[in-house]
């Protein structure tokens with residue numbers, strides 16, 4: 001009897017969500033370092049680092065029964081254009097690694113909204129280079145973020161695509177597992193596919209699957225590798241022609257794929273008017289929170305580091321101070337200088353500080369005196385539904401009480417969106433014990449903080465992720481795209 005030859009599957013990952021309006025570039029160092037996500041990881045270390053985590057590549061290799069060959073995985077917190085050298089270094093690693101492994105197929109854990117100065121559609125460029133090396137018949141299946149801006153080119157270059165179906169994204173690993181099922185389909189027979197872009201965009205605060213209409217649109221998607229359909233909601237702060245939502249489907253015949261895509265697109269377009277950004281002014285949010293029984297969460301979606309926000313704006317903090325808000329906590333405010341000063345001064349020390357506001361185009365620093373209540377190294381494991389078990393390194397952290405107020409601010413040093421209550425617990429704050437909880441996040445915070453309260457307000461303060469899309473100075477969107 002002949003020995004069964006195992007199918008060899010290479011796996012790799014390269015994720016970035018690029019806000020083309022955000023200041024600065026996203027550097028190779030940011031991909032290399034651990035932050036909210038693991039740092040750049042190569043080879044078999046990927047099994048060790050990612051085992052059991054809620055990350056697409058983890059879900060893929062845990063579900064895939066073939067011989068798995070890991071190449072490299074890298075991700076950086078959302079921000080400005082990916083620097084060319086970072087892109088080239090990581091892509092060349094992937095292409096070389098795949099070529100030398102000579103696998104039967106490839107799975108890629110991608111985002112779908114990566115932009116460099118040279119490439120509007122960086123993911124399509126990655127696939128183009130792989131196709132040059134491996135040919136058009138080489139099976140490539142990818143998974144993408146719900147915020148992917150999918151171009152027709154990217155869709156054409158991939159044999160199949162699986163997309164997160166939850167926002168907050170609690171199904172990272174599940175999507176990796178769906179990609180493994182799709183790959184199995186691609187390996188066993190012809191798969192027909194269909195793709196349509198949606199003619200309008202909506203801000204990310206309108207995209208949550210906790211709210212309508214996204215909730216029903218996603219709930220109706222088929223969950224079967226024989227007939228699979230997915231929706232990407234798009235990532236609006238990206239001035240590229242293929243910005244915005246898209247729908248795709250895979251089926252056993254072209255007619256079935258087309259029919260499924262058209263069905264989802266019809267529902268999506270019919271729901272256009274229902275997408276609601278749910279925004280109110282920062283002053284109104286603080287006033288409303290004050291009048292509600294606590295706890296109340298005030299989100300700062302426009303300075304969400306998870307959408308390219310700088311994480312240091314003071315708009316909401318100022319609204320809290322102006323209203324003399326009681327029992328309010330705010331985090332994370334990215335301020336490595338204040339964090340270092342607190343570590344130097346020690347617990348119990350008081351000092352005057354210019355808090356946050358390093359990017360003056362959005363806000364000014366808050367001049368105040370603070371007392372250091374706690375300091376930590378910012379390295380801990382998360383417990384919320386999105387990041388459960390994930391080891392994060394947020395850099396030096398400090399819990400600071402602003403003098404003459406009842407407001408405490410948690411500062412950190414490595415940019416990360418506050419999507420897990422451990423971000424507060426790490427410095428000794430238990431969110432549910434406080435009246436007003438302010439988080440720099442647009443939607444992801446809901447995964448964990450909705451366990452504490454359903455009283456959630458979305459406040460407007462100036463930042464790099466405008467949620468009123470009419471404020472964004474687009475120049476390169478495709479003709480006819482509404483927003």
Ligand SMILES: [Zn+2]
Pocket residue numbers: 145146147169
């Ligand atoms: Zn996303």
